Amino acid sequence: MADITREQIHEAVEKQRAFFRTGTTLDIGWRKQQLKKLVEALKAHHTELEKALGEDLGRSSAEAYFCDIGPVIMEANETIHGLSKWARPETHFSGFTCFPSIFTKVYKMPYGVTLIISPFNFPIMLSLGVLVAAISGGNTAVIKCSSKSSACTKAVAKLVAEIFPPEYVTVIDGGHDVADMCLEERFDKIFYTGSPKIGSHVLEKASKNLTPVALELGGETGNWAVVRKDADIRDAARKIAFFKICNSGQICININQIAVAKEVADAFVEELKKEFARQIGDPLTNEEYPHLISRGAYDKCAGEAEQYKDRIVYGGRGD
Secondary structure (H helix, E strand, C coil), rough: CCCHHHHHHHHHHHHHHHHHHCCCHHHHHHHHHHCCCCCHHHHCCCHHHHHHHHHHHHHCCHHHHHHHHHHHHHHHHHHHHHHHHHHHCCCEEHHHHHHHCCCEEEEECCCEEEEEEEECCCCCCCHHHHHHHHHHHEEEEEEEEECCCCCHHHHHHHHHHHHHCCCEEECCCCCHHHHHHHHHHHCCEEEEEEHHHHHHHHHHHCCCCCCEEEEEEECCCCEEEEECCCHHHHHHHHHHHHHHHHHCCCCCCCCCCCEEEEHHHHHHHHHHHHHHHHHHHCCCCCCCCCCCCCCCHHHHHHHHHHCCHHCCCCCCCCC
């Protein structure tokens, strides 16, 4: 959807609300059928999605499937298998203050119309993966994909449009202005993945309608790895290097700092250098090594490399 207006967003939300009120999504069997349709579409279109991930993030087909597409299929299949059990009513002891009704039966009901705001770094998993949860809960969904990963946004929009009517699931493209227009609407649940700064903004907007919000926020200073003096430093270096290389480091839970026991610090650094060289070789010539999402992201990393160039023990080059 290009150059979308506030009126078009409002119309999309109202159509979904009308569809939700028909009660169609309440049936567990119907929800499973929608999840099966999603799984089949992902399998049928995985090559297109891998290509889009290559365009946006420079991922190889293997990394694209391993990090983004495969996890959604696995989660959807697990949900199909467990949904009937998970959705059963539960009986709880409600206490004698509710006498004579000391037992309460809790029915698990959908929220209604949901908004999914997904990021650039895992544009398939963090849009369609969250959609799996929305569908399994009996909700409709508006998906606002990141404008930074434009090829993936187009691929997701095409896939969704092929299997779901827009009054059930629809994809919206655009930047922060479009996200703000979405947040002006009254949704019944919002799921946001991104930075703490924007997460605060989402909470503020949602508070006007007391809309429940789920936030998956990236960190700036956390995510430590600890290497003790009795650790297998070769194994630790192998695993840390692999995780740090994945998606060119653009992962909210990626390792930002490593605390290493002094007794093994020098040996660990040497092993880590060997692992980076073994796993990716020269990143400037390795076509399967992902790239950063934008020039701005590259400039930020290049600036830090320049600032701390005297402390760099491996790498530090860019193109």
